[in-house]
Amino acid sequence: MARIPAPERRAALIEAALRVVSQHGIAQATTRAIVAEADMSLASFHYAFDSRDELIDELIATVVAREQAAVMPEVVPGLGLREILEAGILRYFEHLKADPEHEQAMLELTQYALRSPDRHPLALAQYARYVELAERSLELAASVADAAWRVPVALAARVLVAFTDGLTLTWLVDRDDDAARAVAAAAADALSRMADPR
Amino acid sequence: MARIPAPERRAALIEAALRVVSQHGIAQATTRAIVAEADMSLASFHYAFDSRDELIDELIATVVAREQAAVMPEVVPGLGLREILEAGILRYFEHLKADPEHEQAMLELTQYALRSPDRHPLALAQYARYVELAERSLELAASVADAAWRVPVALAARVLVAFTDGLTLTWLVDRDDDAARAVAAAAADALSRMADPR
DNA sequence: GTCTATACACCGATAGAC
DNA sequence: GTCTATCGGTGTATAGAC
Numbered sequence: 010m011a012r013i014p015a016p017e018r019r020a021a022l023i024e025a026a027l028r029v030v031s032q033h034g035i036a037q038a039t040t041r042a043i044v045a046e047a048d049m050s051l052a053s054f055h056y057a058f059d060s061r062d063e064l065i066d067e068l069i070a071t072v073v074a075r076e077q078a079a080v081m082p083e084v085v086p087g088l089g090l091r092e093i094l095e096a097g098i099l100r101y102f103e104h105l106k107a108d109p110e111h112e113q114a115m116l117e118l119t120q121y122a123l124r125s126p127d128r129h130p131l132a133l134a135q136y137a138r139y140v141e142l143a144e145r146s147l148e149l150a151a152s153v154a155d156a157a158w159r160v161p162v163a164l165a166a167r168v169l170v171a172f173t174d175g176l177t178l179t180w181l182v183d184r185d186d187d188a189a190r191a192v193a194a195a196a197a198d199a200l201s202r203m204a205d206p207r
Numbered sequence: 208m209a210r211i212p213a214p215e216r217r218a219a220l221i222e223a224a225l226r227v228v229s230q231h232g233i234a235q236a237t238t239r240a241i242v243a244e245a246d247m248s249l250a251s252f253h254y255a256f257d258s259r260d261e262l263i264d265e266l267i268a269t270v271v272a273r274e275q276a277a278v279m280p281e282v283v284p285g286l287g288l289r290e291i292l293e294a295g296i297l298r299y300f301e302h303l304k305a306d307p308e309h310e311q312a313m314l315e316l317t318q319y320a321l322r323s324p325d326r327h328p329l330a331l332a333q334y335a336r337y338v339e340l341a342e343r344s345l346e347l348a349a350s351v352a353d354a355a356w357r358v359p360v361a362l363a364a365r366v367l368v369a370f371t372d373g374l375t376l377t378w379l380v381d382r383d384d385d386a387a388r389a390v391a392a393a394a395a396d397a398l399s400r401m402a403d404p405r
Numbered sequence: 406g407t408c409t410a411t412a413c414a415c416c417g418a419t420a421g422a423c
Numbered sequence: 424g425t426c427t428a429t430c431g432g433t434g435t436a437t438a439g440a441c
Contacts, residue, residue: 036318036319047246116376120311120315122335124232133380164386166392167389167390170377171377171386172370175371179368179372191358191366192366197385200393204321
């Protein structure tokens, strides 16, 4: 086999691990399954990583760092804040529908991290990142709609994260698109009432 | 050891399994960990159950059937619908704070069920039960507040389930009580606008 | 650096004595 | 019915040839 620098091997293994977790769940993301997905030998795994735990930690850090603002609103002037927010949440919903396994993987990684005190900070960082992205979206939305947040943006962002999480979890279970759209509308409604026109 | 009828052994093992899942997560809920918690021999497990899968399925069915309406509003006349709903959601939040491991276990069992086509119906049944309980709460709340739902109650109930799920997941990660209360207020606000005074 | 082969722990499940 | 002992399989991790 070709000689591949350790950092590249680590990256390839992390990508393979994400695919395995997405498709089969974290419980099935064994070292053997991951190296098979990456088309490597088992020994190569332990050359690149000290342990499976080390890879999982790195995987969580990677997906968190890579997370993009799926809810980021388009700049369409003339719309009210409520409409802008609803469009943003619906955009996230389309993103969820396009790749449900990825969001399911993110949820599993969160819960995995929650089960170990050592890894709890990883889950916290993940949600801090979500809140940060939500915050930017809400600030942009208010700016476009010419509104001002009455509560701290960080708090409104935290509420938005909770609402999208709930939308995700329930939709992954029942795949009820109409219900998900109702959640989006209700969430946008509630959030828009946390701001005043300027 | 004493001779215990099979149904009692099954019940004891299910209770032990729930404790193990709550405390250590479903990944650690091995047959050995469960029998240790139940103070039984490993062979007793396979006398009562054909397989570990059979017990997990039974466990999910049991916790779902046992689920109570934690959000069920108190009957306090004179309050508006929004206040009644907020009080109900805050009641659920206190329930969550009192026993976080149980709600975390429920989330894990849901995601576990989602990973296997055979068990997906169990997750669906779980959420159908949640929606049913939410529906009863919403009907009672509207009746007490003398209001009428403008949308189908089932849909409003589905939205309520999503909101409480999001509240649960985010709070389990960051344990931010103030943020959770803001989610509760926003959810109550959004839901109350799905009804009209009568 | 990469491989095959293997050590060792733990898993679910069963055999067979009592 | 209940137990101890054990099987076959799979998990993580490592040894040692190349």
